Amino acid sequence: MTAAPTLLAHGVGGRQDLPITLPQLVAAAALTLVVTFVALGLLWREPRLDRDATGGRPVPRWLAGLVDRPAFRWTLRGLGLLAAAWFCLGLLGGPDTADNPTAGALYVLLWVGLAPLSLLLGPIWRAVNPLRTVHLLAALAARRDPDRGLRELPDSVGWWPAAATVFGFVWLELVAPDRATLPVITAWLAGYAVVLLAGAVLFGAGWFDHADPFEAYSTVIGQLAPLGRAADGVLVWRNPLDGIAGLRPRPGLVAVVIVLLGSTMYDSLSNAPGWLRFSQENGLHPAVTGSAGLSLVIAAVAVAYLAATGAAARIGRADATEARAVPGEIAHSIVPIAVGYVVAHYYSLLILEGQRTVALLSDPLGTGANWLGTANWEPQTALITPSGVATLQITVTILGHVLGTLLAHDRALYLFPRARAVAGQLPLLALMVAYTVAGLLLLYAG
Numbered sequence: 001m002t003a004a005p006t007l008l009a010h011g012v013g014g015r016q017d018l019p020i021t022l023p024q025l026v027a028a029a030a031l032t033l034v035v036t037f038v039a040l041g042l043l044w045r046e047p048r049l050d051r052d053a054t055g056g057r058p059v060p061r062w063l064a065g066l067v068d069r070p071a072f073r074w075t076l077r078g079l080g081l082l083a084a085a086w087f088c089l090g091l092l093g094g095p096d097t098a099d100n101p102t103a104g105a106l107y108v109l110l111w112v113g114l115a116p117l118s119l120l121l122g123p124i125w126r127a128v129n130p131l132r133t134v135h136l137l138a139a140l141a142a143r144r145d146p147d148r149g150l151r152e153l154p155d156s157v158g159w160w161p162a163a164a165t166v167f168g169f170v171w172l173e174l175v176a177p178d179r180a181t182l183p184v185i186t187a188w189l190a191g192y193a194v195v196l197l198a199g200a201v202l203f204g205a206g207w208f209d210h211a212d213p214f215e216a217y218s219t220v221i222g223q224l225a226p227l228g229r230a231a232d233g234v235l236v237w238r239n240p241l242d243g244i245a246g247l248r249p250r251p252g253l254v255a256v257v258i259v260l261l262g263s264t265m266y267d268s269l270s271n272a273p274g275w276l277r278f279s280q281e282n283g284l285h286p287a288v289t290g291s292a293g294l295s296l297v298i299a300a301v302a303v304a305y306l307a308a309t310g311a312a313a314r315i316g317r318a319d320a321t322e323a324r325a326v327p328g329e330i331a332h333s334i335v336p337i338a339v340g341y342v343v344a345h346y347y348s349l350l351i352l353e354g355q356r357t358v359a360l361l362s363d364p365l366g367t368g369a370n371w372l373g374t375a376n377w378e379p380q381t382a383l384i385t386p387s388g389v390a391t392l393q394i395t396v397t398i399l400g401h402v403l404g405t406l407l408a409h410d411r412a413l414y415l416f417p418r419a420r421a422v423a424g425q426l427p428l429l430a431l432m433v434a435y436t437v438a439g440l441l442l443l444y445a446g
Contacts, residue, residue: 040409042421047244047413056236064235080128090364097180103180104357112346118222125218135200149204158251161211169213170263223247249328257334262298264341268442308431316416316424333407340400344393348384355379355399401436
């Protein structure tokens with residue numbers, strides 16, 4: 001039995017493909033953020049974004065009618081169950097070799113592919129989540145209200161369970177030994193299903209909102225989608241910045257966005273030649289080194305964020321209660337940065353490995369069949385030239401930080417007295433510059 005190889009080579013672009021030298025790029029990116037900050041201070045003097053995300057322009061009636069029909073919702077649930085069943089064919093019955101599509105389906109099509117889908121459609125995983133559907137069907141069969149469990153879930157729980165499960169998934173993806181092999185994937189998914197379904201029985205369907213890593217991931221990114229719901233539930237077109245500004249503080253939100261950002265930074269670091277040499281020569285098991293590295297990078301991102309938001313609160317002269325709320329109020333500004341890193345880091349992986357996985361999904365059992373008609377699909381590489389990927393990486397990374405600076409500025413105008421709002425943003429500007437410099441250096445490390 002040959003174990004499936006770990007999915008590597010997340011990026012195609014490298015230093016040699018940059019349009020300018022790396023030091024010039026880092027300096028230009030930092031200068032872009034400083035110029036953006038100055039322009040915002042001069043031209044954006046009042047809060048403009050919809051912090052409650054209650055507005056928008058109603059979509060055409062036919063579209064709203066289609067999306068809001070029960071039949072449409074059940075169709076999505078059915079597609080989620082069908083996809084999960086097809087995935088399980090390869091997981092439980094396929095060969096544990098490189099030709100099994102399971103690892104690619106989980107790490108590439110689901111985790112990476114969920115980001116662009118959520119950017120376009122909103123929190124799509126909630127609509128297709130097969131475990132949510134299994135719980136709903138079981139509750140209907142038992143004639144129980146799926147939203148009611150055996151006990152109430154305290155409001156203080158928030159997204160802390162999701163922060164833990166998101167960390168658990170990125171640990172599986174980036175650190176776990178033999179993480180692309182079927183036994184490891186099966187064990188993790190079994191634990192995931194037990195935690196989610198047992199929690200749903202105990203606390204009701206709302207547990208998925210609080211604990212499912214894929215729902216949390218899709219929900220956070222989906223706030224940037226042009227489609228959303230107004231305060232009265234009407235489906236609307238909206239400014240994506242209004243959507244992300246409506247990501248309201250809740251317990252665990254900061255932890256979720258920090259884990260998403262920090263894990264992507266660690267993924268860049270883990271492919272750097274210096275880190276690879278250290279991992280191979282320090283005498284420790286790679287899982288120990290990787291776990292420590294992942295935890296330390298996430299901790300460093302968190303410390304920098306909490307230090308910057310704490311300094312912003314002091315400069316903005318927020319009282320003790322307001323100061324405690326600042327990290328949660330600013331957390332939404334980290335989301336475009338994390339999305340920028342995800343696109344920059346995983347774009348070529350999604351294009352290349354995604355096509356390969358789609359081809360393999362036509363025969364999940366490895367019998368030589370071609371059930372989906374994609375077995376002979378030859379991956380196309382026209383969209384992943386090295387120079388094109390390098391340019392995309394630069395663009396989305398800097399754009400993410402510019403949008404983060406804009407969102408932090410607008411929120412600071414809500415939080416701090418007008419006379420102190422701009423000064424209070426200086427630590428946040430320093431944070432954005434630090435994240436930008438670190439991100440670019442890690443992306444093109446080596």
